[in-house]
Amino acid sequence: MMTRYIFIAFFLILPQAYLAAQQPQRWGRADFEQVEAERIAFLTRYLELTSDEAKEFWPVYNDYRNRRELLTQERQSAAWYFNQNWRNLQVDEIEEIADKFISLQVQEAKLSEEYHEKFRSVLPAVKVMRLYEAENMFRMQLLRRVRGTGAGAPGRGQGGPPGNNR
Numbered sequence: 001m002m003t004r005y006i007f008i009a010f011f012l013i014l015p016q017a018y019l020a021a022q023q024p025q026r027w028g029r030a031d032f033e034q035v036e037a038e039r040i041a042f043l044t045r046y047l048e049l050t051s052d053e054a055k056e057f058w059p060v061y062n063d064y065r066n067r068r069e070l071l072t073q074e075r076q077s078a079a080w081y082f083n084q085n086w087r088n089l090q091v092d093e094i095e096e097i098a099d100k101f102i103s104l105q106v107q108e109a110k111l112s113e114e115y116h117e118k119f120r121s122v123l124p125a126v127k128v129m130r131l132y133e134a135e136n137m138f139r140m141q142l143l144r145r146v147r148g149t150g151a152g153a154p155g156r157g158q159g160g161p162p163g164n165n166r
Contacts, residue, residue: 039138046134047127056122061131064115068108075104 049057082089082097119128
């Protein structure tokens with residue numbers, strides 16, 4: 001009789017333990033601040049910014065990131081709303097969400113175009129292009145780390161900023 005209760009308890013607790021282990025890692029404010037500090041260090045090293053370049057570059061770049069983040073959040077919000085409600089939405093509502101989604105992507109592209117000119121006004125062309133490379137490299141390293149396949153923080157180990165071996 002006691003074995004039966006242990007068996008039942010085991011099968012009631014086991015799924016809960018499994019589900020708890022499968023929960024994605026929650027990121028807190030400190031994690032995001034750490035990532036942003038790593039992004040700044042990574043970009044600074046990769047771009048090899050002089051102090052004069054850094055003074056002009058960072059305000060422009062931070063403004064760009066803030067504006068892009070707002071557009072990204074709005075696009076993700078529209079996608080989330082659709083994913084949560086798609087079975088209950090009317091066709092005209094779905095079309096409106098799809099139109100908004102594409103409009104936000106177009107706005108992001110226009111923002112990139114606008115800031116490309118601003119970056120060119122504060123950095124040499126080679127560093128502007130390296131900025132685009134560095135952003136992609138940082139994003140890929142961050143994704144690998146979040147997935148658990150990376151080799152530490154972005155900018156360390158493989159794929160970090162190259163030295164002066166151009």
